[in-house]
Amino acid sequence: MDIVKIKDLTYKYPIGDENVLKDVNLTIEKGKLYALVGSNGSGKTTLCNVIRGFIPHFHHGELKGEVLIYDKDIREYELGELALKIGFVFQNPYTQISGVKDTVFEEIAYGLENLGVEVETIRQKVAEVIQLLGIEYLQDKNPQELSGGQKQRVALASIIVMEPDILVIDEPTSQLDPQGTEEVFKIIEIMKQKGKTIILVEHKIELIAEYADHVVLLQDGEIVTQGKTKDILSDERAMNYGVPLPQYAILGIEMKKKGINLQQIPLTENESVAVMRSWLATKGVKV
Numbered sequence: 001m002d003i004v005k006i007k008d009l010t011y012k013y014p015i016g017d018e019n020v021l022k023d024v025n026l027t028i029e030k031g032k033l034y035a036l037v038g039s040n041g042s043g044k045t046t047l048c049n050v051i052r053g054f055i056p057h058f059h060h061g062e063l064k065g066e067v068l069i070y071d072k073d074i075r076e077y078e079l080g081e082l083a084l085k086i087g088f089v090f091q092n093p094y095t096q097i098s099g100v101k102d103t104v105f106e107e108i109a110y111g112l113e114n115l116g117v118e119v120e121t122i123r124q125k126v127a128e129v130i131q132l133l134g135i136e137y138l139q140d141k142n143p144q145e146l147s148g149g150q151k152q153r154v155a156l157a158s159i160i161v162m163e164p165d166i167l168v169i170d171e172p173t174s175q176l177d178p179q180g181t182e183e184v185f186k187i188i189e190i191m192k193q194k195g196k197t198i199i200l201v202e203h204k205i206e207l208i209a210e211y212a213d214h215v216v217l218l219q220d221g222e223i224v225t226q227g228k229t230k231d232i233l234s235d236e237r238a239m240n241y242g243v244p245l246p247q248y249a250i251l252g253i254e255m256k257k258k259g260i261n262l263q264q265i266p267l268t269e270n271e272s273v274a275v276m277r278s279w280l281a282t283k284g285v286k287v
Helices: 044-051 079-085 104-114 119-133 148-160 178-193 205-211 236-241 247-257 269-282
Strands: 002-012 021-029 033-037 062-069 086-089 166-170 197-201 214-219 222-228
Touching (some): 002 044, 021 044, 021 197, 044 197, 205 247, 247 269
Parallel strands (some): 033 214, 166 197
Antiparallel strands (some): 002 062
C-alpha cells in the first residue's frame, strides 16, 4: 500500500529566488524504510518538511504539484491532523525536549496530555513505550540532565507514544557518539519491525546499507536516482553526487574490476562474508 505519493513537486521558499525542490516524484510504501541521501543543500530536509506538512502550513512559499498522504492532499489537512499521522524527530534532540517536565516519564506523556487522553491511558501507553525501548532506567530522571544520546531516545519515545503511522527522522545521529548512534538505530529497527513507515535523513552510509529498504538520492533539489538499497549503494555513480558507498561495496567493486566474479556486490559485513565464502567455494576452498 502506498501511503505517500508525491507527483511533480516543485517548491520555492517565500524569500528565495530559486526552486529548492524541482519536479520531485516519489512514492512511499507502507512499512518500508526510505533513506534520503545527498550532499548538503540537496533538498532532503525541505522534502521532509513537505511530507510532514510544515510546508505549506508553516513555511508558505510557492508549492506546485501533488503531495498526497493517504490519498488526501497535504494542503487539505490541518497541521494538528497531520501530527497524528506523521511523527517528526528533529536533528537536534535538545530542541525537541519541552523543558516543562521534571521527569522523562512526564516528558514522554506530554504530547498525549495535549490531546486530552485519559490519565490512566497515558500512563499505560508511556509505560509500554518505555519498556519497548528499554529506557526504564531513565524514566525518573530530569530530561535536561540527560546525555545527547539519551535525549534523542526520549525524543523518539515522545513521538512513538503518539502512535503515528509515519515517522520522519532528520539526521538523528549527527550529534551522537557511536554508542548513542547504535541505541537510536535499535529503536528505528524496532519501529520498522512494528510496521511503521520511516523516512530517514542520515549521512552514516553503513547504517543506511544495513537498515534501509529504499534509497532516494537528491542533488540540487532533484531526485537523480532512487530504488532498492542494494541497487543504489552498489553503483559507483552515487559518488558523483557526494554520496559515499559502504566500504564493503567498494571492496566488492574493486574485486570485480580485477576479474573476480562475485555473485553480488555486498553492502554489509554479513553480506561480504557470505559473498566471499561463496566465491571461495567456487575455487574449492572450504571455509
